[in-house]
Amino acid sequence: MSLLRCTAVTKRFGGLKALDGVDLEVGAGEIVGLVGPNGSGKTTLLSTIAGSLPVSGGRIEFQGRDVTRLSSHRRAHAGIARTFQIPRPLGSFDVLGNVATAAMFGRDRVSRSEAIERAHGVLKRIGLDGHAGSDVTTLTLHEHKFLEIGRALALDPRLILLDEVLGGLNPAEAAAGMELIASLRDDGRSVIYIEHNVRAVTALADRMYVLDRGRNLFDGTPTEVVGDDRVVAAYLGGGARA
Amino acid sequence: MDVSTTALAQTLLNGALLGCLYGCIALGLTIKWGHLGIADFFHISVVLLAAYITFTLVTEAGWHPFATLLVTAPACFVVGVASQWLFTRLDADDTTSLLLTFGLFIVAEGVASQLWSADLKSMRRDLPDGLREAIHLPAPLDRLAVTPPDLLSLVLAVVMVGLASWSLRFTRSGRAVQAMRQDQPIAEAFGVRAAPLALAVSGLAALSASVAGMAVAVKMPLQPQLPLHWIGVVVVACLLGGLGRPLGALVAAVVLMMLQNAWSLWFAPQWASAVTYGVLVLYLAAQPLSRVIRERLTHERPTRERPAVRSLA
Amino acid sequence: MRPRAWIEPDAPLLRRVAGIVVVAALAAVLVPVLGSNYIVTFSFQFVVWVALALSWNVFSGNAGYPSFGHGVFFGVGIYATAAVLEHTDAGFLVAMLVAGLAAGGVALVVGLGVFASPRFKGDLFGLVTLALAFVVTTVVSNVAFLDGGTGVFVREHTRGLWVGGGIRHVFVVGVALAALAALVALATSRTRWGTALRSIRDEEAVAESLGVPTYRYKVLTFAVSGALGGLIGAPQAVYLGYVEVGAVFALNVPLFVIMMTILGGSARWWGPAIGAAAVVVLREVLLGIGSPELSQIVIGVFLVVVIAVLPQGISGAFDRLRQPGRSGVRGASGVSR
Numbered sequence: 001m002s003l004l005r006c007t008a009v010t011k012r013f014g015g016l017k018a019l020d021g022v023d024l025e026v027g028a029g030e031i032v033g034l035v036g037p038n039g040s041g042k043t044t045l046l047s048t049i050a051g052s053l054p055v056s057g058g059r060i061e062f063q064g065r066d067v068t069r070l071s072s073h074r075r076a077h078a079g080i081a082r083t084f085q086i087p088r089p090l091g092s093f094d095v096l097g098n099v100a101t102a103a104m105f106g107r108d109r110v111s112r113s114e115a116i117e118r119a120h121g122v123l124k125r126i127g128l129d130g131h132a133g134s135d136v137t138t139l140t141l142h143e144h145k146f147l148e149i150g151r152a153l154a155l156d157p158r159l160i161l162l163d164e165v166l167g168g169l170n171p172a173e174a175a176a177g178m179e180l181i182a183s184l185r186d187d188g189r190s191v192i193y194i195e196h197n198v199r200a201v202t203a204l205a206d207r208m209y210v211l212d213r214g215r216n217l218f219d220g221t222p223t224e225v226v227g228d229d230r231v232v233a234a235y236l237g238g239g240a241r242a
Numbered sequence: 243m244d245v246s247t248t249a250l251a252q253t254l255l256n257g258a259l260l261g262c263l264y265g266c267i268a269l270g271l272t273i274k275w276g277h278l279g280i281a282d283f284f285h286i287s288v289v290l291l292a293a294y295i296t297f298t299l300v301t302e303a304g305w306h307p308f309a310t311l312l313v314t315a316p317a318c319f320v321v322g323v324a325s326q327w328l329f330t331r332l333d334a335d336d337t338t339s340l341l342l343t344f345g346l347f348i349v350a351e352g353v354a355s356q357l358w359s360a361d362l363k364s365m366r367r368d369l370p371d372g373l374r375e376a377i378h379l380p381a382p383l384d385r386l387a388v389t390p391p392d393l394l395s396l397v398l399a400v401v402m403v404g405l406a407s408w409s410l411r412f413t414r415s416g417r418a419v420q421a422m423r424q425d426q427p428i429a430e431a432f433g434v435r436a437a438p439l440a441l442a443v444s445g446l447a448a449l450s451a452s453v454a455g456m457a458v459a460v461k462m463p464l465q466p467q468l469p470l471h472w473i474g475v476v477v478v479a480c481l482l483g484g485l486g487r488p489l490g491a492l493v494a495a496v497v498l499m500m501l502q503n504a505w506s507l508w509f510a511p512q513w514a515s516a517v518t519y520g521v522l523v524l525y526l527a528a529q530p531l532s533r534v535i536r537e538r539l540t541h542e543r544p545t546r547e548r549p550a551v552r553s554l555a
Numbered sequence: 556m557r558p559r560a561w562i563e564p565d566a567p568l569l570r571r572v573a574g575i576v577v578v579a580a581l582a583a584v585l586v587p588v589l590g591s592n593y594i595v596t597f598s599f600q601f602v603v604w605v606a607l608a609l610s611w612n613v614f615s616g617n618a619g620y621p622s623f624g625h626g627v628f629f630g631v632g633i634y635a636t637a638a639v640l641e642h643t644d645a646g647f648l649v650a651m652l653v654a655g656l657a658a659g660g661v662a663l664v665v666g667l668g669v670f671a672s673p674r675f676k677g678d679l680f681g682l683v684t685l686a687l688a689f690v691v692t693t694v695v696s697n698v699a700f701l702d703g704g705t706g707v708f709v710r711e712h713t714r715g716l717w718v719g720g721g722i723r724h725v726f727v728v729g730v731a732l733a734a735l736a737a738l739v740a741l742a743t744s745r746t747r748w749g750t751a752l753r754s755i756r757d758e759e760a761v762a763e764s765l766g767v768p769t770y771r772y773k774v775l776t777f778a779v780s781g782a783l784g785g786l787i788g789a790p791q792a793v794y795l796g797y798v799e800v801g802a803v804f805a806l807n808v809p810l811f812v813i814m815m816t817i818l819g820g821s822a823r824w825w826g827p828a829i830g831a832a833a834v835v836v837l838r839e840v841l842l843g844i845g846s847p848e849l850s851q852i853v854i855g856v857f858l859v860v861v862i863a864v865l866p867q868g869i870s871g872a873f874d875r876l877r878q879p880g881r882s883g884v885r886g887a888s889g890v891s892r
Contacts, residue, residue, distance in 0.1 A: 052760055076766035090757040093750075101750055105766035112747065155766060281678045332863055336678040337621045341817070342862055344810060349855030356848040470806070474689050477682060512704075516693045519686055 003028045003190050004049065004080075004159055009058035011044050011214075018044040020214040021058065024192075026159065031181070031191040033205030033222070035198050037234055040211040042194045043085060046161045049192070050082040051075040062159070077107055081157035085164045085194075087144035089136035096132040098147060099123060099154045106155035119154055126150040126180065142173040149180060159190045166200055178204055198235070202226060210234065248385045250507065257503030258496050259392035262399035263461060265492030266454035268476045268483075269402055270322075270447035276486015277419050278440055279336060280329055284343040286469040286476060287350030288448055292318055292455025293464055294358050300459070301368045307460050314452035322448025323441050330437065347469065354466035364463035373460060391461035398457050399492055402450055406488040419443055474515070475499070478522045571741055579734035586730075587723035599726040599794060601835045602733040603787055607808075608815040608827035609736040610783035614776045616816055616827070617743050619756030620676060624665075624684030626808030627691050628658040628781040632788020633795070633803050634701050640712040640792075642700070647718040651728075651789035658785020659778045661691070666777040670770055673759070688804055696800040706799035709792050718793050728790040736783050737828070743776070744824040752776060807854075814858050818865065 004026040011019040019041045026032045034042050047053040049060060051072035060068045067075055081102075090098050100119035104110060110118070123129040126146045131139065139147060145165045152160050162181065166174045181204055184191050195201045201208060202222035210218040210225060212234045218225060225231055267289050274282045292314040299305040299313060325346070329339050366374070373390045410416040422436050458464070475498060482498075483490025502517045586598050611625045632654035639650035669675045669683055695701045713719030718728060743749045751772045754762035763769050792798055811834055819830025837857065841850030 050764055052764060071768075071770070072760075072763035073766045073768045076764060082764050084761065088758045088761045090754050090761060092753040092757050097750075101754055101762075101767075102765040104747060104750065105768075107766075151765060281682065328863075334862070337681060338862060340678045340681050341621070341813060342859055345855045345858035345862070347855070348807070348810065349852050349859070352848045352851035352855060356846075356852065474686065477686075481682075510697070512697050513693065516690065519690045519693075522686065 002026060003030075003063060004192075005061045006045070006049065007059045007061075009045065009048055009060065010056045011041070011048055011053060012056040017214050019048065019055075019058075022211065022214070022216055024209055024216075026190050026192060028158075028190055029185055029188050030206045031185050031193055031204055033201035033208035033225075034192055034194045034211065035196070035201055035208060035225075036211035036217070038196075039213070040234075041214040042211055043163055044214075045211070046082060046163055046192065046194060050080055050161055052082070073105070076105070076155055076157075079107055079156075079158035080161065081152035081155040081159070082161040083145075083148035083152050083163055083165055085167070087141075087148050089139075089144065089147060091136060093136070094132070095128055095134050095136060095139070095147060096120070096123065098136060099150050102151045102154035103156075107157070122150045122154045125153070125183075127176070142169050142177070145169065145177070146180070149177075153184075157189060159192065160184060162191060162193045164194055164196060166195060167197075174200070198226065198231075250504070251383075252386055253503045253507055254500050255386055255388065256392070257500035259388065259396055260503075261496030261499035262392075262492070263395040263454070263457055264472065264475050264479060264495035264499060265399045265488075266395060266402060266450070266457055267472060268479045268491040268495055269406060269454070269488050270450040271476060272480040272483065272485055272488055272491040273406065273447045273450075274444060275480060276484075277422070278326065278329075278443060280326075280339045280343070281336070281477075282325070282339075282343045282447075283469075283473060284325060284346040284350065285448065285451055286472055287347050287354075288318055288321055288451040289455045289458060289472075290354060290464070290466070290469050291350060292452040293459040294354060294363070294455075296456045296459040297358075297363055297365050297464055300365050304368075306370060307373070307456055311452060311456060314455060315449050318448045318452040318455075319445040322445040322451075325448070326441050326444030330440065351466050351469065358464070358466070360466055362463040362465050365459060366463075369460065389461075391457070394460055395457050398453055402453060403488045403492045406450070410486075410488075415439065415442075475518050478518050481522065568741070568745060572738065575734055575737045575741065579730050579737075583727045583730045587726055592722060595722050595726050597835075597839065599722060599729050599790075601831065602726070602729040603791055603794075604811065604815065604831040604835050605828045606729070606733040606736040606787040607784060607812050608819065608831045609733070609740045609824075610780050610787070611809075611812045612816050612824070612827045613736075613739055613743050613783065614752075614773075614780035615813075617749065617752035617756065618773060618776060620680050620773070620777075621813060622684040622777075622780075623681045623809045623813070624687045625780075625784050625812045626804060626806065627684070627688050628662060628784030629788045629791070629808055630695075630803045631658040631661055631691065632785030633792040633798055634695055634707075634788075635785065636789040636792040637707040637709045637712075637798050638701055640709055641707055647713070647716050647728075647789070647793070650792075651786060654789045654792075655782045655786040658788065659782030661687075662781025663774065663778040666774040670773045670777075676759075685809075688806065688809070692800055692804045695804070702798075702800055704800075706797055708797050710796035713793050718790070722794070725790045725794050728793075729787070732783075732787050732790065735786070737825075739779065739783060740824040740827075748772070748776075810858070814854075814861065817858075818861050820865075 002025045004024070006022060006024040008021045008023060009019055010017065010021055022041070022045055024032075024034075024045070034045065036042050044053065048055045051067070051070055051074070055068060058068070059066060062075070062078055062080060065078070067078060067080075070078070090101065093101060096116070096119050099122050100112075100115045103118040103122070104112065104115035120129065120132065123132055126149060128143060128146060128150065131143065136144075136147070149160075149162065149165055152162075165181075166177045169177060178200070181191060181193065193201060193205060202225070205222055208219060208222055208225045209216065210228075210231050217234055218228050218231050220228075267286060270285045271282060274280050274285060295314050295317070296307060296310040299310040300307055329342065332338070332342070334342060373394070376387045376389050377393065378384050379386045379388065410420060418439060422439065458468075475495065479491045479495035479498060482494035483492070498518055498521060501521065502514045505511075505517050506514045582598070582602075587595055590598065607625060607629060611622065614620065615622045615625075635654040635657040636650040639645055639653050640647070643649075665684075665687060669680065675683055696704050710719075718724050743752060751762070751767045751769075754765065754767055755769050755772065759769055795802075815830030815834045816827045817830065818833050819826035819828065837854070838850075841853055844850055844853075
């Protein structure tokens with residue numbers, strides 16, 4: 001049985017259809033890559049799954065339960081966590097506080113001290129344990145991106161939605177990031193992974209979905225995706241120009 | 243209670259004309275709010291201060307009300323530029339600028355009572371004859387009359403709102419202002435110089451306050467607390483009309499005042515001022531997804547896709 | 556704003572609770588005994604403003620939703636007290652309870668509506684709460700049961716009551732309520748509640764995605780903040796003796812409250828109390844000028860200047876003084892930039 005099932009998800013912004021009947025399915029312990037040219041609706045789809053954006057139509061099921069109308073925080077409690085493409089740390093808190101807040105309000109309601117303990121564990125895992133007391137503004141881009149992952153991880157989710165967490169990182173940082181993402185699967189968590197760069201996704205993903213102008217263009221294994229003419233055409237017509 | 247058609251028509255007409263005056267006052271506010279992102283209540287105070295200066299020039303120096311614009315218009319322009327400079331300088335977020343305008347608002351009220359006292363000041367006796375006698379409408383409607391100050395509000399509203407709407411839509415600078423509101427970095431990339439443009443817009447918006455102030459001084463006795471009475475109608479008109487849309491604000495103000503006046507005919511007049519808020523509540527409850535408000539209110543950052551395809555390996 | 560460590564041991568929290576209780580108890584005993592009428596009256600006004608500023612900050616400061624409606628809750632409390640005392644034989648405590656419930660109820664209803672739409676934040680939240688003032692003013696001045704335009708002589712109805720026995724008794728109630736507001740403010744500083752509010756202030760969408768039920772927290776906290784504002788209206792009604800719409804719902808109440816919080820800074824829970832002290836002293840000095848117009852001008856200019864030069868208030872400046880060059884130290888400790 002699949003962990004997440006999106007059926008005919010549609011999202012309109014005024015007259016514009018950002019998502020037009022997208023289907024997507026994620027199994028337990030699976031890394032699903034989501035690619036597509038600029039403006040194909042990847043981030044919008046992620047936001048509708050996370051509940052940050054209400055859908056205009058369609059249905060989203062998580063663990064067999066209809067979550068289409070559920071608010072964002074309830075989905076977080078149900079086990080869906082997300083990161084933001086442009087890192088959005090909580091400025092009032094230090095690095096530890098950012099992670100501990102997620103732990104405290106996450107899947108199971110835990111006490112402050114328990115949350116802090118969990119947060120320390122997460123910081124160690126993402127390699128930020130040296131920065132626990134740091135002001136978030138002192139972090140570098142890759143630390144910000146990892147903090148986004150760490151916050152999501154602190155929710156102890158079953159499904160993590162990653163939005164371009166490797167974008168803008170240097171090769172060494174990106175390699176560390178890919179290792180971290182692969183380790184999420186080893187936890188038994190599922191991942192939906194957006195990256196503009198197809199090559200990074202093919203290295204990690206078990207299966208991939210290609211979106212184009214708000215519609216499903218193709219899905220399959222990374223090898224199938226890379227070899228598909230339509231995908232190549234979509235990219236040549238859209239993102240590759242950039 | 244039976245209300246004659248004539249009385250109803252006259253009441254609605256008066257309401258519409260009063261709405262025109264509010265439309266003049268709202269003009270500058272809606273432009274600054276919609277296009278510069280500042281809910282500038284101080285603008286309403288500037289209207290009153292301009293009205294007081296008009297009053298003094300007319301009663302003490304014997305000027306014609308229209309001539310006073312030679313003084314108030316440049317003065318208001320400078321005030322508008324200066325206040326915008328202050329907001330830019332402090333890099334104030336919307337709440338902070340709201341507070342700042344409130345600070346200036348109460349300063350203005352204090353200054354008005356200090357200089358002109360809290361008494362009602364009317365310059366009706368000093369007006370030229372042409373601005374005093376009521377005018378009856380032509381034949382089929384000859385039982386209705388309008389006063390010259392009301393007519394003046396109507397003309398000024400039509401002229402100013404028309405000019406503002408026209409320049410926003412059809413001039414290069416006007417379109418630049420709109421572009422700036424939608425996406426400042428992109429607008430700047432296309433050569434819009436945001437800072438000077440904002441100063442100019444703010445100056446012009448404040449300049450409209452001098453004209454509105456003149457219309458106010460001609461129409462009603464002045465009193466330092468007047469802005470407090472205007473604020474509700476003006477703000478609601480701006481919201482209902484769509485922020486940044488002068489014509490919308492004018493239409494909304496006219497409708498509001500007609501409703502309010504009609505209300506007083508049938509129901510307890512002391513509740514009339516609640517009509518404005520009632521309309522606002524109804525409107526917000528009925529169409530929470532109204533496009534205009536959404537444009538203004540969603541501060542959600544535009545999701546920007548990273549443009550460059552960066553190699554990871 | 557400088558973020559503070561998220562962790563704080565529980566011991567200081569308990570010590571602070573004890574501190575608030577002791578200070579309040581001392582004030583409740585010593586000021587009425589030692590002070591002259593003038594001093595007690597002044598102190599009463601001070602504690603009222605402290606309570607108002609702290610209770611405003613509980614929601615607006617913590618969650619980042621500056622409300623211009625706190626004067627409404629205060630005013631609703633004043634009028635609820637006046638109405639209960641005028642129309643029933645219930646005592647002052649009942650009146651106070653009704654005041655808190657009425658104001659909290661108004662805040663709850665407004666909050667349920669306003670927070671349902673994510674659009675009402677920033678200046679629009681400010682405006683809606685401001686409009687609330689006009690709406691409530693219209694209602695109160697037209698409903699005979701509450702006021703009906705004539706005002707209410709509360710004085711006539713408190714004659715036989717303990718609280719009507721002079722400014723000293725009113726002061727004791729005021730101190731107790733200020734202490735209550737301080738305790739609630741403390742409760743929103745380092746707790747689960749405070750963490751939720753602060754995350755809302757920083758990034759509401761992020762807070763939601765981290766599992767914070769933002770709507771519930773906003774509605775309930777706004778109601779608590781309003782209820783505290785209403786409670787403090789009870790002794791104020793007795794202190795005023797005669798209440799009328801123009802004075803009770805004057806716009807300068809929310810303005811003063813906001814000014815105090817800006818002045819004091821909302822970075823620390825006690826910031827608003829410092830701001831209240833500054834504003835009350837300023838008001839007293841201005842009364843000496845003898846010209847209400849001039850003092851209004853001074854207050855307005857003061858507000859503008861405070862925003863311009865002290866964006867984080869006195870408690871923020873205090874933080875900067877206490878730990879100068881904190882970021883420099885951190886830079887030297889090897890954190891990559």
